[in-house]
Amino acid sequence: MSKLTGEVAQFVFDLSLPPALGPEDFIVADSNREAAGWIARWPGWPAGVLALHGAPGAGKSHLLGIWAQRSGALRLAGGALAAADPAEVAAVGAVALDDADRVAGDAAAERALFHLHNLLKEAGGFLLLAARQPPARWPVALPDLASRLKAAPAVGLGEPDDALLAQVLAKLFADRQLAVGPEIVQAMLARMERSFAEARRLVAEIDAASLAQGRSITLPLVRTVLAERHGD
Template sequence: MARQLILDLHVRPARGREAFFVAPANAIAVAQVEDWRGWPGGKLLLIGPEGAGKTHLVHVWAELTGAPVVQAADLAQADLPALAAAGAVAIEDADRIGGDGPAETALFHLHNLLAAGGGALLLTARGAARDWALALPDLASRMQAAATAQLNPPDDALLAAVLVKLFADRQLAVTPQLIGYLVGRMERSFAAAAETVAAIDREALATGHRPGIRLARTVLDKTASLAR
């Protein structure tokens, strides 16, 4: 069958609480985020690898609190008093601003404004605050003193749920057999799950075949050959 033109269609991820699957690998972190009124010092660092669900959980928390969600790199241009006035703020990718003077300074001031007003601050990162290479000692000390919630690598149940959600985000209906096949053979990481689903979607569009085990085998074989 001739390969078809692939259209780059927009994927709409579901980010509500009902779409967030709780498993042993993330249950403690979910409980910590939802217990936001009890955070020591009013702040929490949510740490985990790419694709671990940090952004999804941040949006769950934002729905609970009414918090705006801001990329750390955009803080230098943000209206900090207006953000702090919301009473709760979520900052994504805080570990990416180390050495960015204006962004570090803005995060430091926002932290202090929220602390002074009894507000809450949720920050996401890929690793611990000690590894963020922050140049401001006062900011580094405050981040390192914050409570931490860790999103761990997925177990079978969580990886399966993530795959189902990723396919659903692309409006693709798949069978339990396909999910079981992928869980038993793909790299066990959230990033690999996202890449695998995207590759299966592309292959399905290009060949005109529905996603199934045969198509998934082709995609995984291609991925393995490229990795050699």
């Protein structure tokens, strides 16, 4: 619910659908080409473990999901690993661990990841990690786990350039079943921070403003939202 300015308050509901996260929906660009290439080369990895790292929204979870679908991997969140049985998890043969850096500092989770890593390696299985920072920078307390993580291949996903960001903005609107013209995207690019997280926030704000005012997404509406964000 959102309280709007004016005499009448209205209810605004977020009717957006979950984002499209299939292989065909991943946009390959210079900032993520290396990471996408690693996923495409599976199972021909030089080691059984790979770490993806990058800013929120850079596409790590999307690639994780693509790989999990392709490999039949069990997908887990790093925060849930402490309560898992490493033997049962490893029995699947392939594991995709999102927000994997959340194990750092949690003694039970660190032990679980250490055993999971060893069990998968012994069985010839695969482990894909995704986190904001490369594993070598995680504040892991367990020395044996830290050494294994530092030895794992790590590939980063960078921030987008304008060409990729334009495609991402169009996709974010499409995920909400909204079609916008190129002039809308260009107006956003002219004033927004260059990050995936900012793209998500801005699209959500524009959609909310459109719903609240009962207006379609037009250039004047977008400019108003941008002006309000920058205090113009």
